[in-house]
Amino acid sequence: MNFSLFPFPPFLWLPIFVFLFATRIPCCLSNPDFYASCNTSQFVCGSIAAGFPFWGKDRPDVCGIPGLKLKCKNDTPTIEIKDETYRVLEIDEQSQTLRIAREDYMDGLCQPQLKNTTLDPQLFEYVPGYKNLTIIYGCPITVVPALFNCRISGSASPEGYVLPDAVGPGYCYRSVFVPVSELNLATAIISLSSLEGSLKQGFQVKWKVDDTTCTNCIGSKGVCGYDHLSKETTCYCLGQFIPTKTCTSSPDIVPDIPGGKSSKVGLGVGIGIAGAAAVCIGLGCWLLLIRQRRKRIAAQTKSKGQPTPPSSKGEPAPIINFSQTTPTYPSLNSDLEKGSTYFGTRVFSYEELVEATDNFNPSKELGDGGFGTVYYGVLNDGRVVAVKRLFENNMRRAEQFMNEIEILTRLRHKNLVSLYGCTSKRSRELILVYEYVPNGTVADHLHGNRSKSGLLSWPVRLSIAIETADALAYLHASDVIHRDVKTNNILLNNNFQVKVADFGLSRLFPNDVTHVSTAPQGTPGYVDPEYYQCYQLTDKSDVYSFGVVLIELISSLQAVDTNRHRLDINLANMAVNKIQNHAVNELIDPCLGFEKDSAVRKMATSVAELAFRCLQQERDMRPTMREVLEALKRIEKENFVSEKADVVDIKEDDVGLLNNVPPFSPDSIGTTDKWVSSSTTTTTTNTSSS
Template sequence: MKPRLDPSPALLAITVVLATIISFPVARCQDTSPYDICGQSVQCGDIDKIEYPFWLSGRPQHCGHPDFQLSCRSDVPMLRLGPGPVDYRVLKTDSSIHTVTVARNDLWETLCPQTLYNTTYNTTLFNGNNLGQEDVSLYYGCQGILGVSPLAASFRFSCNVNQTQSDSYFYRTSFIDTDTTISSFLVQCNSHITVPVDQSWANRILTATDSELKQALQDGFNLRWTAYNEECDQCVRSGGRCGSNLTSPYQFVCYCASGNFSATCNNVPVESGGGGSKSSSIGIVLGIVGGVIAVAVVGVVLFVCRRRKRRGIKAASPTQTETKAILAAAGSSQALTSDTSNFTSSIPSYPSSKTSETSKELVKSTYFGAQVFTYEELEVATDNFNDSKQLGDGGFGAVYYGKLLDGREVAVKRLYENNFKRVEQFVNEVRILTKLDHENLVKLFGCTSKRSRELLLVYEYIPNGTIADHLHGKLANSSSSLFSWSIRLNVAIQTADALAYLHKSGIIHRDVKSNNILLDKSFQVKVADFGLSRLFENVTHVSTAPQGTPGYVDPEYYQCYQLTDKSDVYSFGVVLMELISSLPAVDTSRHRLDINLANMAVTKIQNQTLSELVDKTIGFETNGLVRRKTTLVAELAFRCLQHNKDMRPTMKEVVDTLKGIQNDDLNAQKPEVLDIVVDDGGMFKGHNTEPTSPDQ
């Protein structure tokens, strides 16, 4: 056998140098092509120059920011600002001050859109503060309101809502709450939306007509975008063009004639004016020479190391004792935790799920104290996310049943999109859940890295569905005999106790609803889904665009965009009415005035017809104790559903009241009540006689 000849260092270095020089023109062409493409002019309608962060057909996504996609429809550039279904016309952009002027497309031709949506936008990407504008409110379905309208006829316009012609009104939002007569009148309308207009129009709204209002809406309002503004400004001043690295996670890129950079062209400081053609050429030459020298040196070092390794291969072999030490270190790593800086660490795997062969792979890490799983082991646990294992499907992702190799049953939430907003919600939920410890809050076992192929959250598996399932969902018929009033009251107490704990911890849940309240086999509560939750430590409220689930969202939150702990109280009031009635929070098959359960419940209570709302299976008509406790819970729900947040109780007060009702502590103060009546002061009082017949 002929001895194998090792290549000499010189030959290895020459080979590497030639390969580098040959491949450079191709790499050069690939690196600079985005610079050329992103410099091409793209026009849509009156917008003749579409620039970063916007992109659309003809201008590739890497020339903009992933969350700023435009669509050009009938020569009108359209932009989706947030999670809602409303499209906004782009009227003007100004890259120098990072502002865009938009107008609602559904209100462009008419004041009466087919579906009513509030004006919302993603507050992490857009900011409308301090841009010289103010909200105008449009109230719909005001037909049949008792009393003469305190608003002049000029504020009225007519709309066909649900095939019924009715009066509608518009008014300056900031003036409504200052006039109790007007606010008391408008609050009786079926629904309303708010739309920003330019301050000059807002000042004229009090004397404007509906045609002038249309013009104000068509003139639009301004938003300032946030999309690496400072980095883009530096890139442009250095002669580059702003763009994106579309790999996950998203990164800003400065495309230049000489290549792609993370900040400015040729990494030349911005104040020097950027690099011209001469500096670009010098940079290219220096880059080639430096790269060739570096590669040659690396080649020589690798060659020397290889020969040394061959000589000492026996000495490098691990002994059996050393192998055991590595495995022991892996086992002890379960006790390790890390602070928030570890959230950017690489992806480890769960210790009990699989064992690695190298000490480097055996090192584990956590995110905020939550164990980090690999995508592959969760894929195995859920049988490749088999459809048959899907437990639910929400607004942010689907949830699958899984079983880890260590035998634990888990629920794996798979977020739909791996974009900036989803990463924010992902990080938010992990950060919040790992700092909480309450028996009625779902436990987070772990998650994948935010750099993983997909964003996955791993929770304890709760096997008995949600209270929505038992009240009006897939388990309603089979569990009606099991879901008694005493269980419902206990569910209400445990849910309220969990929310009170959150508020005490400085956290607003923000998406309290029956679909987010899980039940175990003993009907014990586990409140879940903290993707929308917000911290509000040491402040009275959090200012944010309204988000949440229709039917549960605090109406005052819609009006002033101020999220408080009382917003959760309102949502919990809706859940209480679901527990009493077994009806969903929103049902479009009901009468138009009863589509929203909260509105229907308040109306029934005020009209002394609570019995028409109560689920007949809980014994309201046959059991006096159930009747009394149900009535008292309805009274509490009524207080929670007040439009003015200051009139709502705190969650701590809600817990104490519910426990008092459960223990019948309020029996001395509240005799058996046959129906609820509201006195002139808006307070409840007992009424032991049947309501007067309309004929009497």
């Protein structure tokens, strides 16, 4: 125990311990009313009645799980989940399910909190049969008629409509996704009354409470409750003062009679036990303090005569940056943790990074994502860095923080961004320090603030595709899945060399399983549809996302754009449809010279075909990342060979790459192998004839 953390002088510790135990323990030991309170009281509000694991109103908190508090107002029960209020429409204790609805949508579409529907994964999970529906606000006037009009504060337009799945707002002001019944999904998208009705019907969730203890408790004629000390489900028994797992037939303490002697005896025994325990603990702590002081004095005396070597137990050895040797700072040692927690990477102090970023000046922001904001910074040694400041310092962020460090420090590839260091997990904030990549992202150059520079010629784009595929293939060979492949995470240096970044959603991919089951994460427009439906993550999920990147590279279009026609909002769907309908020319960016340059036309068509294979709905139909890399290199090499041979422009043969392919419908994707075989043969024939 570290006594330096206590803000009290030593002579006050013993009385404080005595006070805490004398006031805390007897309350637990001498309160036999928990059984009566939880046995007789139920939460009742309107037509809803609930017992364990719920509590609220007349039902005390010892009778239910902390996150399952119910409230009642005007005979309307509600529950709060992740800071969002839901109306409780039904409770089925047999199936352990709740039917809830967004409270802010009960009076119409124009009163939302503009927050997504997010469950606490520790307490709830969705019941099958529901699908996310996205409500989008503040959209500019488009060719698609708005489903409703709402003047939301901050938006420039009252136009709004809905889409299936969870998608981003695009050029609209905000978007909110809410689960609705799959049976109502189709009509909810086109009918305002059906949409409002579906929202009021709500959706079902299952509460995740281990009912084994509760079942055993009820079987032993006890009452289920919650022990706030052990933070576990417990059992309250008639005549027993101490919570237990099950009730015994002959309790140690006789049943309490209000006002009788047994209650007073129990109280006295509880106070006596608590007082004795407090005195023993206080004396033990006092002796421990004296012992620690003697050790500290002895250590200080020893250190005056002989310095402690870096490898001794007196202080952790300085951690050296793997990228380059830089001076270490003695002040950092107090911020380090023992062991290999940081996998050999440098640990920075929070104050050093505050100075490097000018106190995280907003003018130095390079961008932000789902987990943090990135700032431009300059370290004391003169190095320019990108400082990623995670949004929250909680357990989930800390886990993500350590995950990213572990992955980045064990991987070495020329097309992966390098990690320079981090703060301690116990620091005021969780911060990562990367190499600074100065030339923006691929997204910036395709359809962002650098798109008018015209620097992304076709050779540059093909090189970007090859280098990105090389980095992803390396990750997969290292049993790592990126999970968030997109053009915003592909950085470019001044030579337009790729640096794949943002492993914030990465997970180590176990060798002994075929997939990792997780909650769906990622960026709308890039998420593997099979992963989103089945929650199954594989390396083929990265392949699908990379297929979207390939389409972006040949089209310069965004992955999701609500300004496009309704059927073309999702770029992957748009690309698959155009390729199947032999309209690749409508997909290619006109600035690339597709119509005039036969080499560009041939390569872009081949890349489109490769992207089509990556975008297959079934993951088994997609190639591996290594196969994608080899295909891209082959496309580049065939063009180089063709240029060396001074190939003439045979436009009809080039068009024949796709015209010889039989038409496909979305239902016939399973025959893609024939197309791949046919296309490959045609390409070889054209090259030879050329």
